[in-house]
Amino acid sequence: MTLIPFAWARRCAGLLRPLRCLVNHGWLRESDVDAVLALLHPTLRLNRVFARVTQRQWVADDMLELTLRTNGNWPGAQPGQHVQLFLERAGVRLSRSYSLTAVRPHGELQLAIKHQVGGRVSPYLLQRLAVGDVLELGQAYGDLSWPDAPQGVLLLAAGSGITPLLGMLRSALAQGFSGPITLLHYVRDHGQQAFVGELQALQMQYSNLQVRWSLTAAGAGAGELAGRFSVEHLAAVTALAQRRVLACGPAGFVGQVRQWWQAAELPGALQVEAFTPPVLSAGFSSRQVNLSFARSHQQVFADNQRSLLEQAEEQGLKPAHGCRQGICASCTCTLLSGTVRDLRSGALFSEPGQAIRLCISAPHGDVEIDL
Ligand code: FES
Incomplete structure (x- = not known):
């Protein structure tokens, strides 16, 4: 139930300043104030960031993109960053991090959620979360940023590593980045080609963008590469000289990219982000x-x-x-x-x-x- 419209709740953030002052001086408890505010609208809080789901869209067989509108406490974020998402399931507070695929004005943002088999959060988000539901968000974090590189950018993604790179790509193209961009996305099969329709459309719209896919399972079609990351793939898709490189994916993939980049001695900084927990460094026996x-x-x-x-x-x-x-x-x-x-x-x-x-x-x- 909501007593005030969402638009009013968003605008209330500034009006809550006196209450924040009372909480900061210890005269009110934030949790008590929040409990009352939540009665007015489920997204309304003194300081915490809550967001309403405004759209759900499947972008691959196992990946959903959510569009959210935050309350007035959202401090903003940069494309390529990630945000922590909190929810309560059977009385247990759970949290997971997801990549922002778009950051728009007025607190609108998009993030992509990949199904994790046996997970406690993603199955609920993918199957049960509905438009109109409310979630709590943490602060955005992450250091990936679009390079100032008119000479060109090479984006290397594996699996869900596409998501932060897509966030940056969308933003860079919208802001008129005109250098050559090559995106090479490694996926297991066609069902995991996340955002394929949008990327093909962007390729038609922007002549400086080239997108290629490599299928790591059998079944690569015409124009697609086959197999895991290799130097031969890079040679097949782009002239590497002067390109700035960003890579995102599982730790093993990112490690291979790093090794290649060091051996190739390319100029500029390599930006990488690994999506899976780190693999134990070798050479330490168990005890x-x-x-x-x-x-x-x-x-x-x-x-x-x-x-x-x-x-x-x-x-x-x-x-x-x-x-x-x-x-x-x-x-x-x-x-x-x-x-x-x-x-x-x-x-x-x-x-x-x-x-x-x-x-x-x-x-x-x-x-x-x-x-
Ligand atoms: S949980 Fe993010 S750095 Fe450890």
Whole structure:
């Protein structure tokens, strides 16, 4: 039930300043104020960002694009960033990060959700979330940005790695970027060619855009490449000289792109983002360690192979987290003693008081963290 229209709720953000002041001085509790505001409209809150679903559109067999309108507390975002989405299921608060595929004025944004088999969030979002439903959003995060490169841009995507790149591509084309752009998207089969209709239309509309697909399963058609990322593919689709490169996809794909880019010694910076949890850096044999959670007064046996986040959750703790990939920093925690290893690079950190990201750090020996 809503007592005021959504448009009024959006405009209320500025009018709530006196209430924020009272909360900041401790005269009101934010949760109490929010409970009353939510009666007026389900998106209305003092500070938290809530958004209403205005459109659902399937963009691949297993990927849905949602269009959302946020309340007046949305601070904005850049194309290519990600946002954390919160929902409550059976009394449990869950969160997942999704890439923004469009950022528009007046709090309108789009994000893409890929079905994760066995997941707790994506099946609900894909099958049950309806137009008009309300979700809570976190702050946008992520460092990918469209390069200032009139000489040209090469976009390399694998699977759902297309989503942040599409957000930037849409924005760059709309703003008149005129340098050559090549997008090469690796998908398993035709059913996973997300946004294929839109990308083909953009290719017709913008003569500087070339889009190619490579199918990693059998069945590549005319004009399509076959197989996983390879240097031969790059040679087939574009002249690489001077191109600025952005890559997004699973960690293995991003690692291959990085290796190729280093060997090719291309100019400029490579921008990459991996979508899956980091793969354990090789060369560390498995062993048991002591793991202490200082604030929770727990000491447990742990292993040196898995992330601190995973092992804390296994003990029933609920550390704040978002991306689980070392990007958003929401799982940052203080190392009190011992040594942790960065799962991506293998680098060791042992300075007491150092901030570490639980999702990409594994204990290297006995470790105490401020959790
Ligand atoms: S959860 Fe995002 S950096 Fe750890």
